[in-house]
Amino acid sequence: MYDVAIVGAGPVGLFLACELGLQGVSVVVIEREAEPGSTYRVEPLGMRGLMAASLAAFYRRGLLGDLLGLDEVPDVDQPSEPQGVGHFAGMMIDPARLKVESLPYRLPSPAPEAMMTSLDHVEGVLAERAVKYGVEIRRGAAVTGLTQYDDHVVVQAGDDEYAAQWVVGTDGGRSAVRRLAGFEFVGTEPMFTGYVMQAELADPGKLKSGFNLTPNGLYLTMRMDGHIGMMDFDGGAYDRSQVPALEHLQEVLRRISGTDVTLAKVGHTSTYTDRAMQATAYRQGRVLLAGDAAHIHSPLGGQGLNTGIGDALNLGWKLAATIQGNAADGLLDTYTTERHPIGEWVTDWTRAQVTTMQPGPHGQALQAVMRDLLETADGTAYIYGKISGMLNRYDLGNECLLVGRTAPEFRLEDGTRLADLMDGGRGVLLDFTGALDGIQLGEHFRYAAGPARNDLGFEAVLVRPDGIVGWAGDADRNAFEQAAKRCFA
Ligand SMILES: Cc1cc2nc3c(=O)[nH]c(=O)nc-3n(C[C@H](O)[C@H](O)[C@H](O)COP(=O)(O)OP(=O)(O)OC[C@H]3O[C@@H](n4cnc5c(N)ncnc54)[C@H](O)[C@@H]3O)c2cc1C
Structure with a gap:
């Protein structure tokens, strides 16, 4: 019997596997896909932004060098220059207006403020480390069954059964673990359908590069790799079981961009919505949820992966201490009480962006307010502080605003970090x-x-x-x- 079975070898499952492995817990990770590196996880469709709080976590676990592809992380004693640090509802944060050192409780750190990477790269770095800790990764069969007993849980994947004291579902937004264990999942229905596609344009000069918020939605182009994103305010009506045809994608792109642009060729395409939901509790008996399995929302502002890493970081040591019999009373329950409010915040943060982007006079009025705010240093600091994850704070019953937050990168005079x-x-x-x-x-x-x-x-x-x-x-x-x-x- 394993101590923990983690269902899903996405970034959150693998980060959690590393956290548990580090603490000496026996872990099996069960993954549906036979091989890593599907088209939707490598560049360009798998591109994701990691923010400051997540990067601090990678740094503190000695994983930042692998993530950055460096043998050694440079020793930095100045605040890092933020670049491309994100957006609110498609309105970019101007790094020139951001003084990281003036944000509350920030100290210089070798961990960058933000970086773009791919899901595949993150998963590769984490899987390598997890295996070093003795974690077993079993690929090629989806979990389809789960039975809870008083002192263990059995999960079924293909012909195999895995018994573990605890099971954690990190199997993404359509989590089988969430459904099988009977978690309640509540929230709001979508206002838009999002598309991400690899495409060639017959007349690329007709579109602008970067994020483009228009009266009919948002489009995003990355010229270098023919990667186009769109958000179409159709009330989430598009049937996502269908692979969208070129004609449909072109009609949506023309309507949102307000141009007569022509799609010459379309490669891989994926769709998503801004359905915003989360589990009412992150634990049911011996089953826990983390990452997209616990909360889903639109990718606006790049929060999903970062929030999931925050879940894994919070859960790892608590579950390990519970298994090893040295957890304080009720420690594991604090996983829900600390992380659920963050999930609530992140779903609301994305809802606020969707409302701001909605076509029509109401959305445009909100956009004007947000643009004004983003032209100020304080407004920029507020929005950035939120999406960096560094302002997230657990209520630990102390009025000091540092308590409950990610620790600044303190450094002793002798140089120890x-x-x-x-x-x-x-x-x-x-x-x-x-x-x-x-x-x-x-x-x-x-x-x-x-x-x-x-x-x-x-x-x-x-x-x-x-x-x-x-x-x-x-x-x-x-x-x-x-x-x-x-x-x-
Ligand atoms: C277009 C787009 C852009 C995004 N950009 C960002 C961004 O910039 N920053 C950010 O923070 N977030 C971003 N996100 C969100 C981010 O991708 C997700 O929040 C993140 O991937 C969640 O990680 P996860 O490990 O919880 O789930 P997933 O990445 O979904 O991984 C789940 C894993 O579980 C496996 N699995 C599923 N079902 C089963 C089963 N039954 N049995 C076994 N295995 C199973 C899957 O194969 C997969 O490997 C974006 C999302 C989209 C759609």
Whole structure:
């Protein structure tokens, strides 16, 4: 019997597999596709944006170099220059208006603010690491059955059965695990159908490059690779079981772009909608959900993958501690209480963009408001702060606004970084004054003392194994011991 069976070797399932493997948990990942690297996961259709909070997580697990394709991640002590950091409803954030160092609680980090990559590349990096941790990846059969018992779960995939203490469904937006385990999945129906296609245009000069918000929807062109995206406000009426014909795609593109552009050739095409839903709880007995299996929404603003990585980061250490018998009381329940509000936020964030983009005077009025805001430094900082994931904050019952957020990349005067202390998967107590010397936090936290290059006004900071600040403030021994006890028994 495995400790955990993860269903779906997408980026979220594999990130979770690494988190569990790092903690010494036995894991099998069951994946429907026989081979990785389908057309929809490699460039251009598989292109995805990773944002600051996700990249900080890759960095802290020693995975950033592989992601960036570098042997060594350069040691940076200046805020990184943000480039191409995203959009709201197709309205681009201007990096020139963004001063990352002026955002609350940000410190220079070697992890970039954002990067474009492909699902296939992310999955490759994570699968390699997972295998090093002893994770088994079984490909080529979809999970079609699931039975829960008091102390384990059995899943069926093809002719094989897998028994595990816990099952996590990371099998995407149409999750079989979600359906089989009876999760409630609620939200709103779509306003548009989205298309992504590889296409050649007879007359490319008729379209503009980049994101183009028009009175009839949005189109996006990436000239270099013939990759075109469209969002058509049809109320989600297009029958997505059909592969869209060239004539249909051309009619939609002409209507949205307001041109008579001609599609000469269309290659692979995929469709999606802005259906925005999430599971009412992320756990049913011994079955948990993460990533798109737990929440779906439109890709506007590039949040789905980033939110899923946040789920995996939050769940990994909690599930491992539960299995190993050293979790604080109720720790696993905090997976839902911490992540569900983030899922709620992300579905609302995409709904707000859909409403802003809708054709007609109401949408146009909202667009004007948003354009005005995006022309200000404060408006830009607000929107960017949100999509970077760095403003996400769990309510850990502390008024300090740093507590519950991704820890800034603190650095001690001797050059040690928070990331250097975290790649073993333990939490860290940073004691900038040395006043907490001898504190009893148990084996799950490392202790590092010494003045910080920038302590942001704190005497000490407790960072949980997922890189979230569990406590920060004066060197009050009792407060830090209590915060550690809320994590581990
Ligand atoms: C056009 C587009 C652009 C996007 N851009 C961005 C972006 O820039 N940034 C961002 O953060 N997000 C973006 N997203 C969203 C992002 O792609 C998803 O949120 C992300 O892929 C979710 O990862 P996941 O691992 O949860 O699920 P998936 O990537 O869907 O992976 C699920 C895995 O489970 C497998 N599987 C499914 N069913 C079964 C089964 N029954 N048994 C076994 N295996 C199964 C699948 O084969 C797959 O490998 C975009 C989405 C789209 C459509």
